[in-house]
Amino acid sequence: MSIYNSIETAARELYLRALKDIPQDVRAALAEARDRENQEGNATAEQVMFTILENIDTADAEDTLVCQDTGLAVFKVNIGFPIDVQELDRRLRKGCERATADYPLRSNTVHPLTRKHTGTNTGQGIPVIKLAFSTSNAIEITLAPKGSGSENMSFLKMLTPAEGRKGVKKFVLQCIFDSGARPCPPMIVGIGLGGTSDVAMQLAKDASTFRKIGASNSDPDIAALERELLDQINQTGIGPQGLGGATTALAVHIEWAHTHISQNPVAVNIQCWRGERATAVISPEGTIEYAS
């Protein structure tokens, strides 16, 4: 198979896989949350977690979608050998359109002013395609069909340098409070620290959506802040679905970039409990391997 046919095939398959098959790291975190709610005697929270896990089992057994929100497609592509990126863009788009027509998936893409549907889950600027480059001799494609309940809970604040670490924590906790039940907690909290405003938002999305639960930031100070924030977010007691409990967040992930001496940007992007994503690795010969 040509490399471009493989890219299109993988894109189509990843869209369906991401919507049907919850990643293993997310499943483990959800099961842990159910046990925690049980141990703490939170009956309603335990009921919610039980339903979430039962829903995942139902989707597995019936080979069906976990959630009805088929999202907006966000691709992260790591290019490890030379390819034509215009053709890559075209094939990723085609893969989304084929998945949408074949299943058929609900299409969500509308014009921002007229609200007119494209009907294909693609459109101007959609799918979102983030490119990275390496010498891996493979092309790794991860697709997250990002759901809207959580994406609507996105925040950016250009704090002052004087507000420091305390200001960052205060802002993040305010975002979690303002989000309340709406992003389908227990959630994965993605935080972008530093950069310019646009970079901070992108880092937050990377953190919420593309990092596996259980992996902490390689910078020890940042990793410590992740742990502190997870503990404090869970102390709010907002809980699963905002109905109270010990598990408001499954994880806090922070990605960072250097920033300007007079800036202190903080961005927050939330991922819902579904934590949808799926990955394929394509060799230069065009063979596809799928990983969860």
Next chain:
Amino acid sequence: MHHNLTTPLTEADVRALKLEDTVSIDGVMFGLRDATQIRIFDEGIAPPADLTGSVCLHTAPGVRKRADGTYEKLSIGTTTSTRMDRFAPGLFETYGVRAIVGKGGLLQGSVDTMARVGSVYLAIVGGAAALATAQIESIDQVWWEDLMPECLWKFRVKDFGPLIVAIDAHGNSLYQQIQARAAERIKALKL
């Protein structure tokens, strides 16, 4: 406490429900979303079905149209109710809706209306569409197909739940209680 309720619901049915009780529904549920309610309330076009005593689900389902014009369910899940809060009082007061099923909750104005007229908000687990779809037996009728997928849908349901009573018909909101407690706890945190 768990309640098995059959539609249409009466005022007595919903007045008996307490916060954190669980509920399962048998009978009929109507599906609606932003565009459906913009048509009803902003454009002033009355819904083409009688919603008295009904249970309404905040949804825009994924479906496949059959050759005979009926619809096959593919994925029917729930969207955030808070976004559509401004329509809820009208559903309860003008059209007699007894329960909204959704996620994320409704705001103070809706809570007050629900206490006055006798309606409840039942929390479903957001994102749990695979389960909800399995509990919906069929799509019985569809109105306003031009709004696809945000039409007015009529679903036949069996043992739909468990749903959690998150706003009762007496002015109590579990969301407000949890948020008030969260505000206090955040204030007490050492940052």
